[in-house]
Amino acid sequence: MHAAVITFPGSNCDRDLAVAFAAAGARVTRVWHKDTDLPEGVDVVGIPGGFSFGDYLRCGAIAANSPICRAVVAHAKRGGYVLGICNGFQVLTETRLLPGALMRNAGLKFICRSVDLTVATTQSDFTALYQQGQSLRVPVAHHDGNYTAGPDLVAQLRDEDRIAFTYGAPVNGSVADIAGVLSENRRVLGMMPHPERASDESHGSTDGRQIFAALTGALTAA
Amino acid sequence: MKARVHVMLKNGVLDPQGEAVRHALGTLGFDGVKGVRQGKVIELDLDEADAETARAQVTRMCETLLANTVIESYSVEIG
Numbered sequence: 001m002h003a004a005v006i007t008f009p010g011s012n013c014d015r016d017l018a019v020a021f022a023a024a025g026a027r028v029t030r031v032w033h034k035d036t037d038l039p040e041g042v043d044v045v046g047i048p049g050g051f052s053f054g055d056y057l058r059c060g061a062i063a064a065n066s067p068i069c070r071a072v073v074a075h076a077k078r079g080g081y082v083l084g085i086c087n088g089f090q091v092l093t094e095t096r097l098l099p100g101a102l103m104r105n106a107g108l109k110f111i112c113r114s115v116d117l118t119v120a121t122t123q124s125d126f127t128a129l130y131q132q133g134q135s136l137r138v139p140v141a142h143h144d145g146n147y148t149a150g151p152d153l154v155a156q157l158r159d160e161d162r163i164a165f166t167y168g169a170p171v172n173g174s175v176a177d178i179a180g181v182l183s184e185n186r187r188v189l190g191m192m193p194h195p196e197r198a199s200d201e202s203h204g205s206t207d208g209r210q211i212f213a214a215l216t217g218a219l220t221a222a
Numbered sequence: 223m224k225a226r227v228h229v230m231l232k233n234g235v236l237d238p239q240g241e242a243v244r245h246a247l248g249t250l251g252f253d254g255v256k257g258v259r260q261g262k263v264i265e266l267d268l269d270e271a272d273a274e275t276a277r278a279q280v281t282r283m284c285e286t287l288l289a290n291t292v293i294e295s296y297s298v299e300i301g
Contacts, residue, residue, distance in 0.1 A: 101293040106238050
């Protein structure tokens with residue numbers, strides 16, 4: 001499996017994401033935001049956490065309109081896989097590859113701690129190695145993770161089984177405690193928590209590792 | 223030509239920052255503030271001299287970048 005990890009000015013989890021993909025057996029290419037094309041043969045694009053473009057205007061908004069993001073949108077529309085974590089999730093909602101929006105945390109504070117996550121679906125190549133309802137311990141670190149969607153969209157996400165993860169207890173005001181959502185074709189996942197920071201023994205939790213292992217397994221077999 | 227864009231959260235979208243400002247005003251003794259909504263003003267200086275063309279340009283800018291129309295509404299003032 002070939003993964004591309006994008007770096008924007010202000011990304012700060014790009015290396016960690018590359019390490020997590022590589023540890024799962026992926027070949028990883030690092031890609032700069034000004035590049036206009038993804039490397040040949042990329043299976044999955046990782047959009048990392050951080051504060052792309054200083055979070056100016058809105059979190060993820062300027063990154064979503066960068067040259068490389070046009071290539072990422074084209075990749076997703078061809079059926080390619082994309083994993084957006086934290087700021088990466090914000091970028092994915094700004095590109096409209098994922099529905100809804102991420103607003104300022106309800107408590108207005110930056111939240112940086114480990115939280116309990118519940119696996120809400122195993123029906124995706126990201127979550128296939130988990131058990132339905134499994135509880136995971138994964139860190140969050142964000143100021144704008146308050147997932148906002150109208151009642152119709154929440155109902156649609158539920159009906160289509162596209163809520164990937166929920167928080168075990170309220171964290172940031174997200175509607176229905178949604179922590180991660182899938183695209184309609186289930187190949188684009190955005191999530192606020194950081195699985196790449198829970199993928200090595202030294203992190204204190206390895207609960208995030210199976211996302212990378214599941215992807216590598218699915219895409220290498222294919 | 224100058225343009226001014228106002229971006230606000232849509233009605234019905236809870237504004238946690240506006241709510242915090244409202245609470246702070248109450249603490250300072252400014253009673254009777256029933257609601258506060260916080261938005262942004264973006265000023266643009268354009269080459270375009272025709273008002274209607276400028277309005278169309280800025281509207282495209284709003285739809286593409288300046289506002290997230292999932293949660294925000296915008297209005298454009300020209301001149």
